[in-house]
Amino acid sequence: MASVKSTKTVLTILQLRIFIALFLVMLYFSLTTANFLSQNNLLIMAKHLTVIAVLSLGMSLVILTGGIDLSVGSIVGISGMVAGYLILYGLPVGESIIFFNPVEVAVIACIVGALIGALNGYLITYLGVPPFIATLGTMYIVRGAAMLSNNGATFANLVGRPELDNTGFNLIGNGEFLWLSTPVWLLIILTIITIFIVRKTPLGRHIYAVGGNEQAARFSGIRVNRVKLFVYSFSGFCAAVVGLIITSQLESAHPNAGNTFEMNAIAAVVLGGTSLSGGRGTVFGSVIGACVICALNDGMVMSGISEFWQMVIKGAVIVLAVVVDQLQQRLQARVLASA
């Protein structure tokens, strides 16, 4: 049947659209801008990618359960401030002050991020606050806390001092290992872990189930609240990692770091084919979505497109992605019906 076959071809193309999009974007900029595909530039873009992509890992899981997390940008900010404070001033305990080494500082910052995420999860599950509202509120509270922590000022010069045994913090953002910088390695490792959780563990199946039909999931014995608590904590953890990367690269903690990052993360997840109502999508798709946004951003900057146009183009791309997604859904339903 010719029409079914052509529909199936169209469907395949639509399913692979994020890869096609990435290919087209890279092609366009490589032809119009000098140096776009140079090794140097690709490594730089990879570094920029980590910020959006790591956030999109956590955001994917949250959106897969049908929720949303608007507070990740603020968590990026506060995790940097926590790390900055610990490196500069340590933890006062009684009469003395404890200075943690950089690894421990990083772990503590991640714990803080996860705890804030857990707070989000608690508000959403046990207190029944809708995710949009809960994370919107947390977004403001956490940003305010980051500003208050040093009265709006930054913690500067976070290189640590040898006398305090806390040097080496900047390796998180700037270290290099086998040609790739540390943040890129962190992204690769975290992506593998996230995909593993989602594909190979019962928790992963539960995430999809909760997103697909929460009532049915609850009736089939899945601990929905625990699943949600996990995804929001994980999202907070990812945000904390991004905060550490940025703080380490800049060697200073800025309380406004991460402002509006949640938008890019959500856009990456949506572009990658995840539905905002939950239950459908892939983590790898989100990462590719982040690649597209990053390539688009950096490409537009490098080819000198005015930044006001950059905003328009970015918005158009996102809307287009959702429209195509709807198209894919309808075609899929039609193919299934005629099978």
Next chain:
Amino acid sequence: MMNKLFFSLSIAALIVSAPASAQQSKGTIAILVNALDNPYYAAEAKGAEIRAKELGYETITLSHNEDVNKQNELVNLVIGRGVKGIVLDNADSASSVATVRQAKEKGVPVALINREIPEDGLAIVQMTHNNMQAGSEVARLFVKEIGEEGEYVELTCNLADKNCVTRSEAFHQVLDNYPGLKMVARQDAKGALLPGQQAMDSILQEHPNIKGVICGNGPVALGAIASLLSANRPDVKVVGIDGSNDERDSILSDKLKASVMLQAQVLAIHGVDLLDKYLATGKTDEAERQMTRGILITKANAGNVNDFYYTEKK
């Protein structure tokens, strides 16, 4: 799965077969400032662009919007693009140190304009306005205008910007010497026209007997004037700092009493000149930190101001 593999491979093939970079002219200079919709930063960018083109460079103008992370990313991107030098009006001095250092390590000289960083030896030059002098001069004129007794209001520009803090300190180092002058309100008007106007509206309700308003930058001063005019209070004297064309016009029509023109174009042009010299000879032969005076503008000399450039008309 096979399809995904196919596409991943084709992207990889594209990367491997990337064309060699095109030949450059004298090179490109990147100009990185704050928001381009503020006339001050637009003037800086324009001054630098024109000068760089005169010297034979191509230019690329970007804005970081006070976001240090974006600034870091943009600097990395333009270095990757192969620019020869960067003129930077940085966002938040302390957080910009690492970014400038990275540029230096990659062999791209950076000329800092308008705002300094707390470390020496990283940028080839750090050019700032003498905000202290600007603030003091306008404050002294403010005292002459409103007298040594009375109530006044201070509307600052965005206090997250160190320059704004310096200007406010300069005001107080002059005004606090006059115990007869009482500051009845101080508000951070975010350096923009609308917040300035709204702040003035509220404060005027609360304190109708004020004699003057001293503002941290131009847009705030213009906002305050708009508010005072709509409340029919032309007797309240307003001064500011910046010296944009809008302020000049306001001074010429007797609305704004005085301003201090910051020589944005002079800074930008000198920054480009020093980059050119550094690229040609490997050094600048000048001190790293340079201050440039602001020029007090009153009705008498307002006609000499245009686009943050002061030309003495003989």
Next chain:
Amino acid sequence: MKRLGILCACILMVPLLGGWKIVSKEELVKIYEGEKLPELSAKTYLEEGIRPYALKTAHPAPEVLKAIDEDFDKACKAFGFRHSESAFPCNFWMEIKGSVVKLDTKSQSGRAWVLPEGVPPDAADEEAGTIILLIGPAIDSMGPRDGYPELKYEQFNDQTKFGAFGREINRLLSDDIRARVSDLEKGSMVDVIGVLSTWDKPWGNAEVVPVAFK
């Protein structure tokens, strides 16, 4: 879920593993002390630097003012000092010997109009030909700080601190001047060394900050 719980517990344990450095509050202060720029003393600079320099380099006021009148830039090179043409005004050290013709001690920016020796008084305008001494308590000119070559902006690298230092010098000067000015009145004779700080030829009478009294 249980495995996850165990993983989380392990992660929470990491910060407690040790590899800490414990210092006391005093030690921390000492570690950070070493990095600050040394604090400069306004008093030392005024007494051991600025005043001796002023006494050494001052020229008679009428001579300096005449040179400024003829050609400002030449006069600055001959009689004045400026750190840089783009950022600082030119500072002229001069000696003023004359009699007080007008006094204003009510205003915060107190002034004394001094008619230099050898200049004939103008019956129509008592201020004509006079030099104005800024006697405070609010002294707004930064001449004393900017007129001394050994005090540079690079020693502060912070505009606010630089401004505050200038203010401190002026405050010390103002205290000093107040002590001497209390018995000044119309007709008193004065002999002071002071500094005129200006970007260009002054429009009205020259305004000088007195730094040393003879």
